[in-house]
Amino acid sequence: MTNHLSLEELHSYFDGELPASDCARASDHIASCAQCKGQIDELARLEGALSELEWPEVSPAFTAAVMSRLAPYRPSRLPAIAAAIFAIATLVGGTGLFAWGLLLDAGALSRVASVVTATSSVLASVARSTYLLGCAAARVAEGLLATFSALTASAPPTLQAGAVLAAVGLTYLLRLSVLSYRRQRPA
Amino acid sequence: MGEKDSQVPSDLDIIRRVLRGKKDAYAEIMARYQRAILAYVSRMIRDRETAMDLSQEIFLKAYNSLRSYDPSYKFSTWLYKIASNHVIDTLRRREPHWVSIDDGGPDGTHTIDLPDMGRGSETEAAYGEKVEHIEVAIRKLPPAYRQLVLLRHVHECSYEEMARICSLPLGTVKNRLFRAREMLKAHLKGVL
Numbered sequence A: 001m002t003n004h005l006s007l008e009e010l011h012s013y014f015d016g017e018l019p020a021s022d023c024a025r026a027s028d029h030i031a032s033c034a035q036c037k038g039q040i041d042e043l044a045r046l047e048g049a050l051s052e053l054e055w056p057e058v059s060p061a062f063t064a065a066v067m068s069r070l071a072p073y074r075p076s077r078l079p080a081i082a083a084a085i086f087a088i089a090t091l092v093g094g095t096g097l098f099a100w101g102l103l104l105d106a107g108a109l110s111r112v113a114s115v116v117t118a119t120s121s122v123l124a125s126v127a128r129s130t131y132l133l134g135c136a137a138a139r140v141a142e143g144l145l146a147t148f149s150a151l152t153a154s155a156p157p158t159l160q161a162g163a164v165l166a167a168v169g170l171t172y173l174l175r176l177s178v179l180s181y182r183r184q185r186p187a
Numbered sequence B: 001m002g003e004k005d006s007q008v009p010s011d012l013d014i015i016r017r018v019l020r021g022k023k024d025a026y027a028e029i030m031a032r033y034q035r036a037i038l039a040y041v042s043r044m045i046r047d048r049e050t051a052m053d054l055s056q057e058i059f060l061k062a063y064n065s066l067r068s069y070d071p072s073y074k075f076s077t078w079l080y081k082i083a084s085n086h087v088i089d090t091l092r093r094r095e096p097h098w099v100s101i102d103d104g105g106p107d108g109t110h111t112i113d114l115p116d117m118g119r120g121s122e123t124e125a126a127y128g129e130k131v132e133h134i135e136v137a138i139r140k141l142p143p144a145y146r147q148l149v150l151l152r153h154v155h156e157c158s159y160e161e162m163a164r165i166c167s168l169p170l171g172t173v174k175n176r177l178f179r180a181r182e183m184l185k186a187h188l189k190g191v192l
Helices: A007-014 A021-034 A034-052 A062-066 A080-102 A108-128 A133-152 A157-184 B011-020 B024-045 B049-062 B077-096 B122-126 B129-139 B143-154 B159-167 B170-187
Strands: none
Touching: A007 A021, A007 A034, A007 B170, A021 A034, A034 A108, A034 B129, A034 B143, A034 B170, A062 B024, A062 B049, A080 A157, A108 A133, A133 A157, B011 B024, B011 B049, B011 B077, B024 B129, B024 B143, B049 B077, B077 B122, B077 B159, B129 B143, B129 B170, B143 B159, B143 B170, B159 B170
16 A cells, blocks of 8 residues: 555544545545554554553642742722722713703702702711611612702703713712722621 | 533632632632642653642742733643743753754654653552553653643643643644654553
8 A cells, every 4th residue: 555644644633633625535545554554553552551641649738838828919909990980080070061051051040959959968868877878879869869850840951961970970989989898898 | 620510610710719819719720730730740850849849839820920811711721831831941940951852863753861760659659560661751752742742642732722832833733742652652662
């Protein structure tokens, strides 16, 4: 039998890495060539022998020795900082938009009074709930909802958008504060 | 490893916990890979004590580099890459006669006289005669070939994984692996 498979073809065939286009030809050749078939059988015996090699057992002292030399990672503060920047930007932007809306609106004063009342209500709620940040967040949300309701009647779109943005920013900031408080609380 | 099983946390889950400051979670990573790494290093470095030290250093290096781990590749591949670099660096430093694979004979084979460091040790005494022959034959391979044989046949890495671990082109990995297996077959004639 001439035109034996090259060494590379034999090994690739054995590893199942021969291109599909060459695989059928190699398969046909091996089936009819004792020499190439012998090479494949030898590779199979080698692989079988290598698979008998064992992995050593590892004592607990091995792990302990490594663990004792590790310093804990400090969690990255980047996401928290980015979130805080986003919240503050939203709050400032929303408040600015809100103020601009008030300036543009002729009947703004009466609504400012409503806003002041609602904000006072929010502040009172916050003061009462100093120890329970979660409850404070709920009260703030309520107050903001009331503020928003007072403004929505015949308010221009700028005013409404500003109020919504400010509310979202404030809520997000409060949420961050609560999460940060919980994270820092000792276990 | 266990990535399909929702009860068992994946390597990536554990790594994220470690990076969040849960240092103790790293013990689980070690439990998963320490035998494999020690097996690999022990066969690359003949001295068992040195192999233990190097394996510990590999886990320390991996821990300290965890932030650079790219989750688009298997964690084991990344760990073996660290192990491979560390072992090859050590061999180059400690063995002045470390033989380049380019120094092969005219028939493409390499024979290196290595002292049989493990002979007589309790571990090898427990091995069967055939397995001991294989261990000796592996030790006679140049390190650059030895690591490919180990990665492929003992640690079941794919060609692509071996290329990544050893920082070699795929074609070079195949070529060296084929030649390494031919050398092993020659060393093990009459044993297989």
